Amino acid sequence: MVTRATPTARTRRTPSKTVARARVTTTSARKTARQPTKAVSGRSTSKAVASSARSPQRARPAPAKAVRTRVRAASKAEADGRRLRAARNYEAVVSAVLEIARECPPKVIYLPSAAEVAARAGVSERTVFRHFADLNALFVAAASRIKPIQDAYIGPRPDDPRVADRIAELVRLRSKLYEEIAPVRRVAIHLSHTHPMLVEQLAQSFAAARAQVADVFAPELARVDARRRLVLLDALDLATSWASWDSLRVVQDCSVPRTRLIMTEVLTDLIATVPKTKRR
Numbered sequence: 001m002v003t004r005a006t007p008t009a010r011t012r013r014t015p016s017k018t019v020a021r022a023r024v025t026t027t028s029a030r031k032t033a034r035q036p037t038k039a040v041s042g043r044s045t046s047k048a049v050a051s052s053a054r055s056p057q058r059a060r061p062a063p064a065k066a067v068r069t070r071v072r073a074a075s076k077a078e079a080d081g082r083r084l085r086a087a088r089n090y091e092a093v094v095s096a097v098l099e100i101a102r103e104c105p106p107k108v109i110y111l112p113s114a115a116e117v118a119a120r121a122g123v124s125e126r127t128v129f130r131h132f133a134d135l136n137a138l139f140v141a142a143a144s145r146i147k148p149i150q151d152a153y154i155g156p157r158p159d160d161p162r163v164a165d166r167i168a169e170l171v172r173l174r175s176k177l178y179e180e181i182a183p184v185r186r187v188a189i190h191l192s193h194t195h196p197m198l199v200e201q202l203a204q205s206f207a208a209a210r211a212q213v214a215d216v217f218a219p220e221l222a223r224v225d226a227r228r229r230l231v232l233l234d235a236l237d238l239a240t241s242w243a244s245w246d247s248l249r250v251v252q253d254c255s256v257p258r259t260r261l262i263m264t265e266v267l268t269d270l271i272a273t274v275p276k277t278k279r280r
Contacts, residue, residue, distance in 0.1 A: 089123050090131050096120035097142040101183040106250050109190050111139060140195050143188035146181045147201065153177035154208045157215045166216050167267045170240065175260050178245045185242060210237045220274045232270065239266040 096117050104110040114135060118125045132138040153176055158169035178185075192198040213236050214221065221229050238244060240263060248254045248262060 086131075089121070089127050092121040092123060093117060093128055093131060093138065094142050094145065097138060098145060098184060101142070101187055104183055106182065109186050111135065111187065136191060136195065139187055139191055140198055143184055143191070143198060144201060146184050146188070147205070149181055150177065150205050150208065154205075154212050157212065159216075163217075163220065163271055164268070167264055167271070170213070170216050171260050171263050171267070174240050174245065174263070175256060178242055178249075179256060182246065182249070186246075206241075209241065213237050213240055217271065220271055223274055223277065232274070235270050236267065239263060239270065 097112065100112045100116065100120060101110065112120075114125045114128050117135075117138070118128050121128070128138070132141065153173045156169075156173060158166045158173075160166050160169065188198050188202065192202055210233070214233055217233075217236055221233060224232060244263070245259060248259045249256075254262065
């Protein structure tokens with residue numbers, strides 16, 4: 001019977017040799033890793049490697065002047081952005097006050113709160129008071145916005161040859177002006193008792209309106225003597241004044257067409273007292 005020997009001894013020796021060889025290989029690898037890299041292509045390559053190790057390449061720093069220029073440009077852009085935001089917020093707050101005032105009935109002078117203004121403008125109450133010391137200062141700034149509107153209607157000088165056409169055009173201009181500025185004008189007059197700046201603005205607007213009347217009816221005023229001329233101008237100015245218009249609209253509750261009709265009748269009657277030719 002043929003038997004095969006069991007390779008017990010070989011089996012026991014093989015793992016030992018394998019482990020030993022693995023240890024030798026690992027030790028050699030560690031020694032190789034610790035050893036410095038040798039030049040492959042001679043002395044010049046070694047020098048290049050050494051030189052590269054001693055002086056690694058670095059990115060050249062930007063000149064100081066260029067850095068300062070970029071910093072200044074960034075700061076300017078940021079400052080411009082802040083100024084634009086501040087200007088937008090200022091306009092939004094003032095516009096909000098004007099919108100709220102125009103929504104009020106004719107017989108009501110309404111001064112909104114800071115919270116209402118901020119909500120309408122879409123900003124915080126802190127933003128409102130960042131631009132204005134108090135609400136009165138805000139209302140004064142809003143009232144000053146009616147000056148361009150006044151200039152648009154008081155600037156024209158109707159000069160038709162027929163006095164009836166001049167009267168009709170003047171009444172049309174005044175009705176447009178007064179209806180557009182009425183809510184804000186009422187607030188301005190209300191606050192003028194404690195704000196000298198508003199008093200000055202109102203005085204300027206009244207003077208401009210009087211000058212318009214004097215120019216429109218210059219041919220008729222020139223046909224009367226100096227004393228009569230002053231009285232007639234005062235009467236014409238009163239007939240076309242804001243006080244007369246507001247009294248008819250608010251106190252007497254007249255409609256716009258009726259108020260225009262009354263103003264036209266008064267002006268026509270006043271001009272009818274002027275002689276057709278200049279008195280000697």
